Amino acid sequence: MTANYTSDELSKIAEAPMIVGMAVAMADLGIVSTAIEAAAMSKEIAGAAQKYPNNSIIQSVFSEEMLRSNAFKVAKPDIKPEEVQSGMVTDKAIAAVNTAVEVVNGKATPEEISEFKEFIYSCADAVANAAGSGLFGTGNPKVSPQEAATLTKLKAVLSV
Secondary structure, X not given: OOOOOOHHHHHHHHHHHHHHHHHHHHHOOOHHHHHHHHHHHHHHXXXXXXXXXXXXXHHHHHOHXXXXXXXXXOOOOOOOHHHHHHOHXXXXXXXXXXXXXXXXXXXXXXXXXXXXXXXXXXXXXXXXXXXXXXXXXXXXXXXXXXXXXXXXXXHHHHOO
């Protein structure tokens, strides 16, 4: 059921949802809210294989077996403070998404690629909706204007 991907390709596939979540979190930074958003991101990734049991892309990277195997490593994104302030983090996330989609083209069905894109967006959405403004991230609205703008860009790129 899983396609054959190299270690480098697996890393590129895994990087896309992670950096997308990071881009949304960095759109509106807060100490407590960022921790809550990181937990939401982890939960989304941990549940991906169960949510998409027939998707070869997601199973190849996010199955429990693959997550434990250390078959690939995701490089720590090199993000500078000025990139956060300028919004370039979103541009880096979009580039990572495009790279991941290039990797899976020809190795997965169009339906699987579409689901993979949905999964990437669901990671961004989970982060955006995890914490709001206010004390300990409990305030409303949950999605800040900066996060909403990032989600809009990602939605357009992912065509979801």
